[in-house]
Amino acid sequence: MNCPQEWPEPIVRVQSLADNGGSTIPDRYVKPPMERPLSSTVATDMDIPLIDLAGLLGREEIDGEPSLGQISKACREWGFFQVINHGVKGELMDRAREVWREFFHLPMEVKQKYANSPKTYEGYGSRLGVEKGAILDWSDYYFLHYLPCELKDHNKWPAQPPYHREVMEEYLGEVEKLCSRLMKILAINLGLEENRLRDAFGGENAGLCLRVNFYPKCPQPDLTFGLSPHSDPGGLTVLLPDPGVPGLQVRTHDKWVTVKPSPHAFIVNIGDQIQVLSNAIYKSVEHRVIVNPNVERVSLALFYNPNGDLPIEPIKELLSSENPAVYQPMTFNEYRLYIRSRGPRGKSQVESLKNSPTRQA
């Protein structure tokens, strides 16, 4: 299966719809009644764990550090946590978010020069998935490859605002270091050698890409989503949220929890590929984004992914006759075609990799 070169229908920018100032949203964005934000329970008295990484920063020996246990529990129970004192300067985080906000507020004809196609998704986009007639989400986005180096093409990066590239090179370099640290912690917490997960991703050849999500104001937020429920297909996601504008909701059991972003925290979550490598010890959890009638929202999701050509399967050291492999191997290039063609849709994909009981025996 290959992704088509072109979108099945003309692209409409959600930002233009919002700027038109209508009091209703087009039918294309209206979710069926049972799939709307208020058709499921939202827990108001809970939040994802908040973990202080200060004790882990700049230390070679991290054994015995209390945050290790907190991260282990969060990866197994929530699949999500926020981190503070993570080593990336707050000021750089703010600048990265604001250069993108400036980009989305450039005139439409400037942004259109970067219009993307479903072939690589790189550039300015307004839909995920290529199904003709699909109900769409209330958001635009910008997608960029950063690693492996041969995939990085500065021509695909916005040339405006003028300091955009400088800010983003620094930001992506710093968040890459954070991803490497987190990958080590995740491996150690599984009882593995510290580079084991990173090596399974292809080491230096692992992938890193960015999706900047722009959620315009929405006149009927109860009828749609900024991003429909999905789990992340990749490895690890480090999300920079918009301070003071909650929007991300995380599934826990049969409820949704609205994440309250802490100042200068990143939101970290496990993706499907780490769920597979850990043989389902770590959980890749469904999440969704609600929209707001009064305020727009910008978020930067950095996806740390396996190299696309490597088969990803449960790590042998975690398997035994009592704990056989739960998943079949698949490369990330094959795996991500699903979300690239069908768009964000729940967690059914990783379930489809499950071995049948007869295969496991």
Ligand SMILES: O=C(O)CCC(=O)C(=O)O
């Ligand atoms: O905007 C957010 O808070 C979440 C974004 C997200 O889930 C994604 O980009 O996959």
